[in-house]
Amino acid sequence: MSVDGRKKWVYFFGANQTEGRADMKNLLGGKGANLAEMANLGILVPPGFTIATEACIEFYRREKRWPEGLEEQVSASLARLEQAMGRKFGDPANPLLVSVRSGARVSMPGMMDTVLNLGLNDETVRGLARQSNNERFAYDSYRRFIQMYGDVVLGVPRHLFEDRLTAKKQARGVTEDTGLNAEDLKELVAEFKQIVREQTGKPFPENPRDQLRGAINAVFDSWNNPRAIKYREIHKIPGDWGTAVNVQAMVFGNMGNDSGTGVAFTRNPSTGEKVFFGEFLINAQGEDVVAGIRTPLPISRLKEEMPDVYAQLEEINRRLEANYKDMMDIEFTVQQGKLYMLQCRVGKRTAQAAVRMAVEMAQEGLIDRATAVLRVAPEQLDQLLHPTIDPNAKVEPVAKGLPASPGAAVGQLAFHAEDAERMANDGKAVILIRAETSPEDIGGMFKAQGILTSRGGMTSHAAVVARGMGKSCVVGCGAIDIDERQKVARVNGHVLHEGDWITIDGSTGNVYVGQVPLVRPELSGVFTTLLEWADEFRALGVRANADTPKDARVAREFGAQGIGLCRTEHMFFGENRILAMRQMILSDTTEEREKALAKLLPLQRGDFYEIFKEMLGKPVVIRLLDPPLHEFLPKEPAAIRDVARELGVSPEVVESRVRALAEANPMLGLRGCRLGIVFPEIYEMQTRAIFEAAVQVAKEGHEIEPEVMIPLVSTPGELAFLRERCRKVAEEVMRGAGVQLKYLIGTMIEVPRAALVAEEIAKQADFFSFGTNDMTQMTLGFSRDDVGKYVPRYIEMGLLKADPFQTLDTEGVGQLVAMGVERGKKGNPSLVVGICGEHGGDPASIQFFHDAGLDYVSCSPYRVPIARLAAAHANLSRPRAGQKARAVEAHAAD
C-alpha cells in the first residue's frame, strides 16, 4: 500500500483515527488487525500503531536495515499517539509509555518477543511515580522494563537479573517480589543497569526513541529466532510472511483496586456453553495473570466487583461475536475504572466445545450450517470418541511410540495374548505388550484395554486390528526392550514385569509408567446434529470396516452406510475353528481339505448371518481369506507338538508343513486370491457360507445385498477365474434355496499392477475397493511391519510429508488410485469404487478420494464420524458436480 506514491509502512489505530481492519491480517498481523477492528467497532483500545509485516520482510531483504520512510512514519505516528494520549515520549512530567509487541498473520503464542513499559528512564520514572502517586509501582515498572529490554533487545542473559532479584530478596529477608519496597527496587534498577553495562559494554539506553528503535528491531529479529523457526516448521507456516510490530500506549491494571486485568472467552472454550468465561485479577498487570503468580478469580466474580465493567464486557462480547461470527478470546485491562481492550482473536477450543458452538451458533442464526460443519476439524472428533489422559494429571511419558489407535488406556502388563485373556478373565484391566502382534494374538488383543508394541508402523497388524476394535494402541515404541520369554520390559530405566501398571495414550503415542487418571468425554446431541448436517453436504459415501457383529453395530450407530470391508481371517481362529483350519492346511489332497473346510462352513455361515442381521438393507462387502496360511500354524516347538497331538499326526509332519509354508516375504507371498487360485476350495467354502447366510436372512423376509471381494488381484485372469467359481457356488446355493438375491463380486485394488491394468480388471468386477495399506507397502516398498526403522527419520528429514500409512501418499500411491478409478470406470462404466484402507478415515486422504471421484470410503467404526465430517469438508471445499443429491439420498436411505 502506498500513500502519495510512497510506501505506507505504519497504520494507526484507536482515538478515532484507525486505519486498519480485521481483514488486513496479512499486512497488520492478527493482533494489529484485530485491535484496528475493535477500534472500528467503537470498542475502547489504548491507541497505538502497527508497523506492517511488509516492513519486516523489507527489513530482511535490506539485510536488517529499516525500509525507506519507516523512520519518518514511526515518528509521525508517535506524534499522533502523543497527541491522542496527551502525553509525550520522554516527558519527565507526563511521560508516554508504550508496549512493543510482535503480531504475525497467525498466532504464534510465546514464540516472539514483547517489551512493556517502554519510555521509562531515570527521569520519566519519577513522572510515573508522581502521576500514579505510587513510587513502588513506578520503580517496579522500571525494574521490569530494564529486565525485559535487557533480555529481549540487548541479549543480556536473563538469569543475571533474576539472580540479583533473588539476592535482593534474601538480603531483605523476604520471599515474594511484593516484599521489596520502592527503595529496594530503586537499588535493583541501578544494579540491573550495571549488569547491562557490564554485559554490553554500553550504558542502558536512556533515550526513549533509542529504546523504541531497539525494541522494534528486536521484534523483527525475533521472527527468525530458533524457537519461532521451529514453531513455523511444525505448523507449516511460511518463513517469508514476516511479523508486524504493534506499538501501543501502556495502560496499567496495577494502579489500585479500581484497576485490574483479565483474559476471557466469549463462550466456554472447554464445553462450548454460551457463557462468558475467563479470569481476572484486581490491581494486576496482564503478565501476572499469565504467569500464575497470583490466583485469578473467575470472571463471574467481576460482576460483583466491577458491575459496570462487567456489563461493558458483555456488550463488547456481543458485538465481537456478531462481528467475527465466532467465539472470541479477549484480553482487557481496567485502569482506574476505565475498560480497555488489549486484544481479541478467535478463541481456541476443545473438540467438544467446537461441536457445541458450531451447532448452537447455527441455531442462533449467527452462522449457516455449512459454516458450522466447516467449523469443526474432522480430526478433532477423535477426541470425543475415546477416553483421554486427564488434562489436570501432572505426568511425564517414559517413552513415545506411534499413535496407532486413539484413546488412552490404563492396565496391567501382559506379555502374551493368553496371559492377557487369562488376566482379563480374572477381571483385570490389561495392556498387552508385545514386540509385535500376529493373528494368533487376536483373542488377547480383544480382551485387553490397549496394546503396546515395540515394533511396526501405523498399519502393522497391531495398529490395524486395534483401530478396528476401537482400542487404544501405541506401536513401534522402539525405546522399550521387550523380552517376551522372561516377561520383562525395560524402558528408560524402568523394569516392568507382568501385572505392573502402565498407561498408554494412543492419540499421542505417549507411554506412562503407572496408572494415570483418564477422562471420558460425553457424546451429546449436538454431535449427532453436526454429523447430520455434514451428511447434507458430502458426496462421498461412508462405510465401515467391521469384522464382527459388535463392530457392525458400532458402525451402524456411528452412521456407517454399510460395511466396506468385513475381513474373514478371524473366522478361522477360535478354539473349535483353528483345529479344522490346521487340518485343512496339513491336508495333502483336495478331498481332505474339503473335509476339513466342511467343519468350518456352519460356523462361518453363523458369523455372516449375525453380521447381515446387524446391517439389514445395507451393503456388506466380505473379503475372502487374505493372509498366508502359515499365520494359522504354530511356530514354537511346544505349540507344534500340541497341534500334532490334536490332529493325530507326528510333530515332524506339522513341522515340515510349517517349514514348507514359511515365506521370505509373506506380504508378497502365497496370500489373497493366490490362495483362492491354488486352493479353490477355501474360497468356495466361504462363498457357500456367505450365500447360505444371506439366503437365511432373505427367507426371514429381510433385504440383504452381499458383496464378495477378492483380495490381492494383479491380473484380470485371476478375478475372472475366481469370479466364475464364486458365481457358480452362489447360484447353486440360491437355486437350492429357491431365493434370488442381488449380489456383487468385486476386487480389492491393492497390488500396483492392478491399478495399471484396472481397465481390464474392471471388466470382471462389479466394484473396486482400494486397499491402500497394501498398495502403500508395494508402491513405496515399505513393509508396514518394518517401517519403524526408517520412516520416523524420513519424516524428520522432510523426505516424507507424513506417515504414508496414516495419510495417503497422494504424489505416489495417489497416482495409482487416480489411475485405477479412471481406468476402472473406463473398463466398466457402472463400476462402484471405494477404498477400505486405513486412509479411509483420514481427513486429508478423504479430500483426495473425494477429488479422485471415488464413490465411498470405508474406515474403522470409530472413525466413521470423522469420515462423514471430512467428506463434507471435502465437498464444501471442492464440490463434486451432480453428486451432492446422490450423497444426500444415500444418507436419507439410512
Add this chain to the structure above:
Amino acid sequence: MSVDGRKKWVYFFGANQTEGRADMKNLLGGKGANLAEMANLGILVPPGFTIATEACIEFYRREKRWPEGLEEQVSASLARLEQAMGRKFGDPANPLLVSVRSGARVSMPGMMDTVLNLGLNDETVRGLARQSNNERFAYDSYRRFIQMYGDVVLGVPRHLFEDRLTAKKQARGVTEDTGLNAEDLKELVAEFKQIVREQTGKPFPENPRDQLRGAINAVFDSWNNPRAIKYREIHKIPGDWGTAVNVQAMVFGNMGNDSGTGVAFTRNPSTGEKVFFGEFLINAQGEDVVAGIRTPLPISRLKEEMPDVYAQLEEINRRLEANYKDMMDIEFTVQQGKLYMLQCRVGKRTAQAAVRMAVEMAQEGLIDRATAVLRVAPEQLDQLLHPTIDPNAKVEPVAKGLPASPGAAVGQLAFHAEDAERMANDGKAVILIRAETSPEDIGGMFKAQGILTSRGGMTSHAAVVARGMGKSCVVGCGAIDIDERQKVARVNGHVLHEGDWITIDGSTGNVYVGQVPLVRPELSGVFTTLLEWADEFRALGVRANADTPKDARVAREFGAQGIGLCRTEHMFFGENRILAMRQMILSDTTEEREKALAKLLPLQRGDFYEIFKEMLGKPVVIRLLDPPLHEFLPKEPAAIRDVARELGVSPEVVESRVRALAEANPMLGLRGCRLGIVFPEIYEMQTRAIFEAAVQVAKEGHEIEPEVMIPLVSTPGELAFLRERCRKVAEEVMRGAGVQLKYLIGTMIEVPRAALVAEEIAKQADFFSFGTNDMTQMTLGFSRDDVGKYVPRYIEMGLLKADPFQTLDTEGVGQLVAMGVERGKKGNPSLVVGICGEHGGDPASIQFFHDAGLDYVSCSPYRVPIARLAAAHANLSRPRAGQKARAVEAHAAD
C-alpha cells in the same frame, strides 16, 4: 479363398497341377505348402491334395461337421489324383493308396496323427500283392494300415495289436517282424480286424472312401489332443490356427533293394558344416527310420549304394537352398529306383549350426547380413554358452550314446516325465532317462536339464525335441538297461535309482555316473562375426552385471560396453571383512560405525581398483550397499556365540541386535538407500573407496568414468540428500589427489513410486537404471523367493504368459518402465537410462526396452552375446530413428 463365389477348401499338388505355394503356409500348413513348392520347382513329389487349415477351423466352428463344399471338393481332388496316378481308389486291380497326414502352420513333430496305406481292404490288398509281386509286402502294409487306422482313427488301444503281433512271433519262433511270412501276416490281418470288431462293435471299414473320411476327421481331431495342446502351450502356438490335412499318393521304399527311404539335411544341423547330412535305409518305409527299429546308414553311404539317386538329391538340395535361402530338412523315398521327395521344410538346427550357417550363407551371398543376424534366435546362443565337461576332469564315461543335442548337463535321475516335472518343481536339477521318449513326455523333457535314451537315432523324437529346446541330449545309448517301472537303470556294473546323480554330454554322447565338473565352451570365429554384424544393427547399448574383476573380464570378452551393475554386497563378506561389518552393525554410535568402516575402506578400494582396471575406458556403474544389515549377521545360536566371541561382546548383545534387525518382509525393509539415509557413513565409506580407486587408476594414466548408483529410491529427496553427500566425498577425494574425473551419480528405478515420480527424481540424477527384479516384486506383489508356490500354477492356468522374473511383464511392470523413461527424460533431457534386472538378458524383454527408448541393457556376462543379438533383432524389427549411428559408434569405441 473362394472359387466362383464358393469357398475353396482343397488344393491339389504334383502332376503339373499344383495350386499352392510355399508362402501359403497359413492356409496349407507347412507340409502342404512345401510339397506344392517342390512341385513348382520341378521336383518330383507323389501327387496329392491339401485340405486347408480353414477347413479345420470351420470343422470346430460347426461342432465337428465338415464345412459346406468340402465333401465335394475332396471327391473332385481324389478323382484328379486317380487320374494323375492312373489308379483308382478301391480298384482291386490297380488300387490307389494314400497317406493322410496333418500339417500345421509350424511343425509340431509327432504331435498329430498320420495314417499310411489308406485304401487297402481285403480286395485291394490282393491287387497290391499282384502289382508289387510281393504278397508279404502287401499283407504287411495291410496289417500296418489296420493297426495304425485302428489306433489313430478308431481309438483301439495300440497294445492290443502289439500283443497279438508278439504272440504271433512267439508262435512262429521268430524275434523280428521280418521273420513273419505272408501267411502269418494274413492271419494277423484277420486277427487285427477281429480286435477292431470287438473293441468298436463294428467291422473294420472296407470302403476306402469311408476310410478316408475317418482319417481326415482323425487328423482334424488330433489338433486338439492333449499332447498337441501341451506342445502348443510350451511353444506358444495359438489354438485357433488349425491343421491342414495332406492326402498324398503312397510310394513305397520297401519294395526291394532298389527301394529305400531317408531323412536328411542340406547341411549338418548339428555343426552347421556345409555338407549333405542324414540317414537312409534300404528297403524300408519312413517310419522304420523314425522308429529306430533298424539302425540307418549315414547318407554318405547312399553315394555308393545308389549313386544316381544321390546325385539327384544333391541337385535337389542346391535347388531347395537357392529357393528357400536356408538349410532344409528333407524326407525322400526311392521306389524301385525312382526318387520321390515326401517332405521338405526349413531344418531345425543347433545354435552352433545356426550361427555357422547364417554366417557362411551370408559369405556365400545366399543371404544378406541382416538376414544372417535374424537367422539366429538370441535365446539359441545360450546353448553355445552352455557348459561342457571340464577337460581337466579325470572321468571316464560309463557308456556312450549318440550326441543328439550339444552341451553337458548334470542332474538327478528321473525315470518318468511326471517324476522329472515334480523333481524340477522341487528345485532339483533332473536328467530324464527313458528307453525312448514320446510326445507325451514333452512336459518332463521341458523341465529336465538333459535327456538320455537307450534307443533311437539322431532324428528320434528325443533328439529332435531336445535340439529344439536347446537341451543337452544323448540318445540310443544301448549300454544302459532301463527298467522304467522299477525305476532302475543298470549300466556297466552300476545300478542307478531315481535321484542318483548322472552327467551327460550331448556334444559327445558320453554318459558319466555322478556329478562331473563342467566348463563353458570357447566361442568360434563365426560366433564373433555374427555378433559383430549384430552390433551394426542395434540401437541399444549392452553392458554387463559384474561384481568382480573375473566377471568384468568375462563381460569384456563377450563384448560388454561397460558394467551396468556392480553390486557391492560381496565386498562386505570374506574373512577379514565380515568381522568389521558386524562390528559396524553392532555399533551404537556414528563414531563406532565409522571406526569399523575404516577397516573396510582399503579393502573395498582394492576391489574397485581391480574392476576399474578390467574396464579401462568404459563406464562402470557401482551400486552402493543394498541388502538389509541382518543379512550380515548370523542366525543360529552357535554362530551368534562365535560372533560374540570374535567381537568381544556377550552373545546377548549380538542376539538382541539380531532381534532388533529382524524384519517381517526384508524385501520391503531397511535396505537400499534407506541404509544410506539412516547410516550415511556406510555410503560415504563406499564412495570414498570408489573415488580413491578411480583416482589411483587415473594417476596411472588411464581413463576411468565411475558411476555411483543409489538403490531403492522412492522419493526425490532421498536421492538429493545422498547425491549431495556422495558428491562432497568425491570432490574431497579428487581435490586431495589433485585429479578431476568425470563421474555420474544416478539411481535405480525399482520401487514403483520411483517410476511414478520419475520426473522429479530425474532432476537429481545423471542416470536411471531400472531394477526390474525388485520392480517386478513390488508391482506384482510377488516375492521372488516365494513365487514357487503359485507362479508355476499361474503360468499353467494362463494367468501369466511367462515367469515375470524371466520375461518382463510388459503389461504391468512395462507400463512403469515406459512411464519412468518418459517422465525421467522430461525431468532431465540428458538422462541416460538403462536396465540392470535379469530381464536385461531376455530377448523378449530386450525388444520392449528397445521400444521403450532405453539407452542400454545390462545383463549377466554370459548373456551379453544374447543381448547384443536380441538388441539387433529388436532394431531390425522396429528401427529406432537416429540411434543406429550412435550404437555403431558405441561399439566401434570398444
